[in-house]
Amino acid sequence: xxxxxxxxxxxxxxxxxxxxxxxxxxxxxxxxxxxxxxxxxxxxxxxxxxxxxxxxxxxxxxxxxxxxxxxxxxxxxxxxxxxxxxxxxxxxxxxxxxxxxxxxxxxxxxxxxxxxxxxxxxxxxxxxxxxxxxxxxxxxxxxxxxxxxxxxxxxxxxxxxxxxxxxxxxxxxxxxxxxxxxxxxxxxxxxxxxxxxxxxxxxxxxxxxxxxxxxxxxxxxxxxxxxxxxxxxxxxxxxxxxxxxxxxxxxxxxxxxxxxxxxxxxxxxxxxxxxxxxxxxxxxxxxxxxxxxxxxxxxxxxxxxxxxxxxxxxxxxxxxxxxxxxxxxxxxxxxxxxxxxxxxxxxxxxxxxxxxxxxxxxxxxxxxxxxxxxxxxxxxxxxxxxxxxxxxxxxxxxxxxxxxxxxxxxxxxxxxxxxxxxxxxxxxxxxxxxxxxxxxxxxxxxxxxxxxxxxxxxxxxxxxxxxxxxxxxxxxxxxxxxxxxxxxxxxxxxxxxxxxxxxxxxxxxxxxxxxxxxxxxxxxxxxxxxxxxxxxxxxxxxxxxxxxxxxxxxxxxxxxxxxxxxxxxxxxxxxxxxxxxxxxxxxxxxxxxxxxxxxxxxxxxxxxxxxxxxxxxxxxxxxxxxxxxxxxxxxxxxxxxxxxxxxxxxxxxxxxxxxxxxxxxxxxxxxxxxxxxxxxxxxxxxxxxxxxxxxxxxxxxxxxxxxxxxxxxxxxxxxxxxxxxxxxxxxxxxx
Amino acid sequence: xxxxxxxxxxxxxxxxxxxxxxxxxxxxxxxxxxxxxxxxxxxxxxxxxxxxxxxxxxxxxxxxxxxxxxxxxxxxxxxxxxxxxxxxxxxxxxxxxxxxxxxxxxxxxxxxxxxxxxxxxxxxxxxxxxxxxxxxxxxxxxxxxxxxxxxxxxxxxxxxxxxxxxx
Numbered sequence: 001x002x003x004x005x006x007x008x009x010x011x012x013x014x015x016x017x018x019x020x021x022x023x024x025x026x027x028x029x030x031x032x033x034x035x036x037x038x039x040x041x042x043x044x045x046x047x048x049x050x051x052x053x054x055x056x057x058x059x060x061x062x063x064x065x066x067x068x069x070x071x072x073x074x075x076x077x078x079x080x081x082x083x084x085x086x087x088x089x090x091x092x093x094x095x096x097x098x099x100x101x102x103x104x105x106x107x108x109x110x111x112x113x114x115x116x117x118x119x120x121x122x123x124x125x126x127x128x129x130x131x132x133x134x135x136x137x138x139x140x141x142x143x144x145x146x147x148x149x150x151x152x153x154x155x156x157x158x159x160x161x162x163x164x165x166x167x168x169x170x171x172x173x174x175x176x177x178x179x180x181x182x183x184x185x186x187x188x189x190x191x192x193x194x195x196x197x198x199x200x201x202x203x204x205x206x207x208x209x210x211x212x213x214x215x216x217x218x219x220x221x222x223x224x225x226x227x228x229x230x231x232x233x234x235x236x237x238x239x240x241x242x243x244x245x246x247x248x249x250x251x252x253x254x255x256x257x258x259x260x261x262x263x264x265x266x267x268x269x270x271x272x273x274x275x276x277x278x279x280x281x282x283x284x285x286x287x288x289x290x291x292x293x294x295x296x297x298x299x300x301x302x303x304x305x306x307x308x309x310x311x312x313x314x315x316x317x318x319x320x321x322x323x324x325x326x327x328x329x330x331x332x333x334x335x336x337x338x339x340x341x342x343x344x345x346x347x348x349x350x351x352x353x354x355x356x357x358x359x360x361x362x363x364x365x366x367x368x369x370x371x372x373x374x375x376x377x378x379x380x381x382x383x384x385x386x387x388x389x390x391x392x393x394x395x396x397x398x399x400x401x402x403x404x405x406x407x408x409x410x411x412x413x414x415x416x417x418x419x420x421x422x423x424x425x426x427x428x429x430x431x432x433x434x435x436x437x438x439x440x441x442x443x444x445x446x447x448x449x450x451x452x453x454x455x456x457x458x459x460x461x462x463x464x465x466x467x468x469x470x471x472x473x474x475x476x477x478x479x480x481x482x483x484x485x486x487x488x489x490x491x492x493x494x495x496x497x498x499x500x501x502x503x504x505x506x507x508x509x510x511x512x513x514x515x516x517x518x519x520x521x522x523x524x525x526x527x528x529x530x531x532x533x534x535x536x537x538x539x540x541x542x543x544x545x546x547x548x549x550x551x552x553x554x555x556x557x558x559x560x561x562x563x564x565x566x567x568x569x570x571x572x573x574x575x576x577x578x579x580x581x582x583x584x585x586x587x588x589x590x591x592x593x594x595x596x597x598x599x600x601x602x603x604x605x606x607x608x609x610x611x612x613x614x615x616x617x618x619x620x621x622x623x624x625x626x627x628x629x630x631x632x633x634x635x636x637x638x639x640x641x642x643x644x645x646x647x648x649x650x651x652x653x654x655x656x657x658x659x660x661x662x663x664x665x666x667x668x669x670x671x672x673x674x675x676x677x678x679x680x681x682x683x684x685x686x687x688x689x690x691x692x693x694x695x696x697x698x699x700x701x702x703x704x705x706x707x708x709x710x711x712x713x714x715x716x717x718x719x720x721x722x723x724x725x726x727x728x729x730x731x732x733x734x735x
Numbered sequence: 736x737x738x739x740x741x742x743x744x745x746x747x748x749x750x751x752x753x754x755x756x757x758x759x760x761x762x763x764x765x766x767x768x769x770x771x772x773x774x775x776x777x778x779x780x781x782x783x784x785x786x787x788x789x790x791x792x793x794x795x796x797x798x799x800x801x802x803x804x805x806x807x808x809x810x811x812x813x814x815x816x817x818x819x820x821x822x823x824x825x826x827x828x829x830x831x832x833x834x835x836x837x838x839x840x841x842x843x844x845x846x847x848x849x850x851x852x853x854x855x856x857x858x859x860x861x862x863x864x865x866x867x868x869x870x871x872x873x874x875x876x877x878x879x880x881x882x883x884x885x886x887x888x889x890x891x892x893x894x895x896x897x898x899x900x901x902x
Binding site for chain 2: 431601602603604606641642660663665666667668669721723724725728729731734735
């Protein structure tokens with residue numbers, strides 16, 4: 001199905017099942033431990049041996065020798081494969097750093113060996129006995145030090161290295177009120193609950209990989225490339241995933257080394273990246289240095305706005321797209337955005353939840369708060385005064401739907417924003433300095449082709465198969481809701497099977513495109529199935545309705561099972577997109593409101609309450625969507641207050657590579673969160689009229705917290721995370 | 736940032752031992768050969784020196800059987816633990832304090848040294864306030880760029896403790 005004209009009325013609009021806050025259908029399996037994750041799939045292959053990955057102990061250089069004799073003598077060891085056993089393996093199209101092979105070390109903890117043994121402990125013990133000789137090379141590990149050498153870079157290869165409208169410099173120079181400030185965000189780790197894990201089993205030259213991946217089709221394609229085998233000899237299966245946040249978008253070392261280990265040991269191999277390996281072996285959100293300049297008239301209208309961001313990555317890497325939202329969020333005739341990329345020899349920087357907007361808004365929305373103060377305007381009103389209904393760089397491109405103003409107004413009302421004292425540092429409750437802050441949330445809505453197969457059987461039951469993944473987001477449930485709505489059956493008559501590369505290729509889970517795109521693919525397959533059913537019954541498919549387990553047309557009504565016949569009936573289709581996303585800007589919007597307390601003596605900051613009002617198209621399931629936004633807001637608290645991969649600038653690695661040292665919020669940090677959604681349906685996004693929400697929830701949260709801390713204390717911090725060591729010298733004297 | 740050596744700047748992470756240090760607890764142990772002994776908590780934890788792997792007075796095969804506290808010293812007792820998140824984190828700095836009605840008292844610090852940090856001689860400065868007291872407690876500290884904030888933080892925590900004791 002090609003989606004190239006705005007959606008009109010369709011069966012999804014009935015919203016009998018779509019749009020209902022139903023419990024997740026995989027919930028009972030999750031809560032009873034019967035939803036097996038990759039490392040727990042003991043039954044899929046007999047005689048599974050254990051793999052253990054050894055990571056490089058230097059950040060950059062050459063391995064001159066590896067002595068595995070002592071390791072091979074460890075009881076239970078079945079095979080050892082080292083990076084010196086083969087030339088560098090070909091990289092998958094989504095990888096920057098090599099995953100294995102050859103003597104060169106590109107970053108710390110890059111995989112250099114896998115040990116396969118009868119037990120995990122034996123494999124780990126043997127791995128520790130591998131002696132490695134390195135010739136260490138100097139590396140570049142300090143973004144601030146390398147920033148002056150950073151090169152201009154576009155969003156992707158071939159894209160312009162900067163965007164310009166009007167004459168920013170002239171307009172900024174003449175603006176009556178201006179801000180020129182620099183903000184920094186640190187490297188961050190996905191810190192998902194389930195580590196990367198894979199079980200690999202060869203059958204001749206065919207490989208099955210039970211794994212934990214957000215993107216099955218990418219993983220299959222890139223693993224085939226890296227192993228040098230035809231993709232058709234490969235099957236990936238990933239039905240349950242314990243979080244990803246972008247960390248499992250791409251092929252990683254667990255998959256490659258499970259496959260190599262299994263081939264060497266001639267046994268199925270089970271392998272996980274241990275927690276201390278993940279921060280440096282895999283990808284992370286890169287640190288940024290962002291300069292923002294805003295010029296406005298005294299009426300509060302932005303005349304000039306510029307956002308420049310510098311980040312770093314390995315050679316051939318990508319920039320963090322931190323300027324993305326600044327091209328679209330606010331009006332202003334004179335505009336400039338630009339990115340620069342420095343070469344760093346730290347582990348690979350790559351996507352993490354809302355890449356671009358998440359760190360970009362942590363800067364932009366603080367700058368907006370600073371400007372509002374300079375203008376003597378309320379921060380909500382300043383944003384509303386600069387709202388735009390068109391792409392400010394291309395004013396003939398309208399937003400498909402943009403209700404940011406409504407999000408902000410409704411949020412302000414619900415949160416009690418009028419109680420905020422505009423003069424900072426005025427509200428004291430016991431030991432706490434209390435403040436309120438807000439920020440706009442913004443994240444583009446991306447659409448991706450997505451296919452599904454839907455089968456109707458003689459009992460009238462519906463089965464959906466697609467390689468879509470559920471990374472804890474609720475994919476199973478909204479896909480079941482879609483099929484139930486389309487086929488006119490209750491939810492419990494639908495079975496959803498996900499994550500298997502033998503199923504039709506889906507959008508996968510990333511970039512908050514998964515929910516809308518994958519259900520649109522299921523919609524397309526259901527439309528085809530409805531046509532096939534109608535045709536079999538001799539009904540006019542345009543007239544046929546599917547309600548209460550029946551197909552009806554005119555005076556005729558046939559039970560679905562009977563219509564399916566003894567052999568059942570199946571249909572497969574794929575949603576593809578025309579140029580609506582080019583003609584109209586599709587984005588999602590939020591108003592984030594936060595109240596914090598800052599301990600006046602110690603500078604400890606604790607969030608007291610949070611509210612997000614989101615405008616993100618049709619909400620397919622308010623319960624799972626709300627969970628997504630709550631989780632993202634929590635991640636935003638982490639980004640604002642505590643998350644930081646600490647760089648050892650001498651040896652070139654992230655020091656705090658576990659969940660004790662890399663702090664994310666705990667329950668006690670998250671007291672009260674409220675989420676509400678505007679009642680929207682965006683006919684430009686897909687037949688589902690839905691958009692993404694999973695990343696919108698983090699976008700703007702960090703800035704709202706920062707602004708609340710400023711309102712509480714009168715201290716403006718511009719370097720994340722906003723930890724107490726940065727406040728302590730500027731707090732009022734202890735009584 | 737104090738009591739560290741070239742070999743080690745790691746800080747002692749526990750909370751309980753810090754409070755025990757302020758309360759003059761004693762650690763009762765039994766050795767592998769069955770002999771028992773009683774170690775004052777002040778002598779229990781070691782500074783790193785050039786043997787950072789030896790963290791306590793415990794010998795090979797010796798284990799703790801009891802920790803005993805002397806009779807309560809009176810006064811108000813405080814334990815303040817400061818950290819970047821609300822739970823499940825080691826202290827950046829913790830302060831265990833006993834403050835008497837006349838302003839005298841005891842202070843032990845966590846998160847600043849390789850062992851719970853207490854300087855009894857410095858406590859004479861306590862009635863004069865947090866600033867002179869903490870300056871005396873942390874005399875000789877060699878903070879790095881990364882942990883210099885702990886000097887200010889320790890003083891501010893103590894100041895808020897003393898303020899609360901007065902109120």
